[in-house]
Amino acid sequence: MARVARILTAKERIDPYLDYLFAEWGAVPEVAAEWNEWEDHEQLDFVVEWPIKEDRLHQLQQWAREGLFTPDQQARYERLLALIAQHRPTLEQLLRD
Amino acid sequence: MSEARSRHPTDLLIRALVARRRQATAAEVTRIVERMATAPFESRARRVPLPERGARYLGYILGARSDSLTYHLVKRVALEEQWADGTTAAQYLEDLRRAIRSPSAQLVVFARRGGCLAATITPLEDAVPVERWGPQVQPLIMTVFSADRGIIISGYGISSLAEAHLPEDAQWLA
Numbered sequence: 019m020a021r022v023a024r025i026l027t028a029k030e031r032i033d034p035y036l037d038y039l040f041a042e043w044g045a046v047p048e049v050a051a052e053w054n055e056w057e058d059h060e061q062l063d064f065v066v067e068w069p070i071k072e073d074r075l076h077q078l079q080q081w082a083r084e085g086l087f088t089p090d091q092q093a094r095y096e097r098l099l100a101l102i103a104q105h106r107p108t109l110e111q112l113l114r115d
Numbered sequence: 116m117s118e119a120r121s122r123h124p125t126d127l128l129i130r131a132l133v134a135r136r137r138q139a140t141a142a143e144v145t146r147i148v149e150r151m152a153t154a155p156f157e158s159r160a161r162r163v164p165l166p167e168r169g170a171r172y173l174g175y176i177l178g179a180r181s182d183s184l185t186y187h188l189v190k191r192v193a194l195e196e197q198w199a200d201g202t203t204a205a206q207y208l209e210d211l212r213r214a215i216r217s218p219s220a221q222l223v224v225f226a227r228r229g230g231c232l233a234a235t236i237t238p239l240e241d242a243v244p245v246e247r248w249g250p251q252v253q254p255l256i257m258t259v260f261s262a263d264r265g266i267i268i269s270g271y272g273i274s275s276l277a278e279a280h281l282p283e284d285a286q287w288l289a
Contacts (some may be wrong), residue, residue, distance in 0.1 A: 023199045026250045034251060038195065041166045048165050059268070060161045062228055063183070066259050066269050070195065073253070073278035 028077075029086050035074045036094050042071050043098070046105040046112075053112060065113055075102070121265035125150035129262035130231045132286065133224050139288045144222060147288065151233060151260040152215040156208055156267045157183040170194055173203070184208065187269060196251040197272045198243070206247060211270035214242035214256040221276075224262075225285035231262040236279060239272065 026034070049064065056064075081087065082095060120126075125146050132139055139147065163177045163186060170177045172193040175185050184204050191198045191207060198207060214220060214237040221236045235258045239248070242256040253272025257279055261268050273279055 022246055023248060023250050023252075025248060025252060026196075031251060034196070045164045045166045052162075056162065057159075058228075059157065059159055059183075059264075062230065062261070063157075063161065063268060065228060066232070067190075067271065069257075069273060069278055069280040070271055072280060073273050073275075076278065077274060 028081055028084075032078065032081060032087060032091050035078055036091065036098060039071060039074055039078070039098055040094075040101065043101050043105055046109050050108045050112060061112075068109075068113060120263045123150070123265050126262045126265050129224055129233050132288070133226050133231045133262075136284075136286060138286075144289045147222065147224075147233060148215060148220070148235075150265075151235065151258070151267070152212045154260060154265055154267050156187075156211075157261075157264075158266070159183060161186060167194065173201075183268075187271075191271060192249065195271075196249040197253060198249045199247045200249070202247050202249075207270070208267075210243045210247060210256070211258045211267060214258050214270065215260075217241040220289070221287065222289040223279075223281060223285050223287050225282050227282065232268075233260045233262055234258060234279070234281075236273070236276060 053061070078095060082092070087095060128143060129147060131137070160180045161183050163179060163181050167190070168177050168179060170189050170193050172189045175189055177186065177189055188202070188204045188207050192200060192202050215235045217237045219238050219241045222233065223236070224231065224233045226232070237256050239252060239254050239256055253274050255273050255275065256270065257273050258270040259268050260266070
């Protein structure tokens with residue numbers, strides 16, 4: 019009988035989503051600095067996979083509205099939003115066709 | 116596009132559908148699905164962004180460069196937990212092919228970065244066996260195929276159709 023992983027609830031996903039998004043958004047300046055050295059297929063993959071990050075951010079925004087965050091998570095979330103605001107213009111340039 | 120584009124008739128068909136914004140016939144949709152489901156995954160090596168270097172999974176350790184399938188597998192399992200621990204590259208690809216072939220898959224074609232892409236979006240339960248659902252699994256599986264190169268370039272979970280972030284002029288074929 020195959021073992022089935024326990025699916026995380028929304029509350030249990032908050033910390034891993036925050037970790038993931040801090041890493042991904044934190045890497046945007048480095049990606050931008052190297053972007054012109056990236057090959058076409060590497061750039062396309064980055065663009066095609068970026069929706070994963072927006073999806074997780076939107077889920078966090080929904081859970082924030084629902085009041086699911088602890089105070090620590092709320093503080094981290096606000097730091098994440100600041101990081102995103104800082105890097106969003108750079109990201110938009112990378113995603114532009 | 117820095118290399119020769121695919122001349123496969125179905126890849127040409129996808130590119131013509133995108134260029135002319137023509138609706139596909141049922142037979143053409145069947146051809147496109149079969150082409151996508153039998154296509155290889157991107158085979159070229161790719162650079163690994165700094166934060167992902169050192170990620171480990173099934174004996175793989177991501178370095179500065181990785182083959183694309185391994186990179187996507189490590190991301191999907193170890194970094195995003197969309198697929199279950201233990202999922203192999205062959206199983207990940209098998210799930211993407213099942214997602215493409217599922218009767219419940221929605222098929223869309225669109226242009227991005229000057230190239231032509233086809234994608235399917237399929238309910239998770241029709242694409243991935245439950246034993247391969249990871250702790251952070253998502254309700255839909257999206258697969259992306261390059262009609263310029265005739266290869267699958269990505270496959271991942273999303274929480275809703277809107278999260279596919281398709282261009283406004285994307286054409287839904289099925």
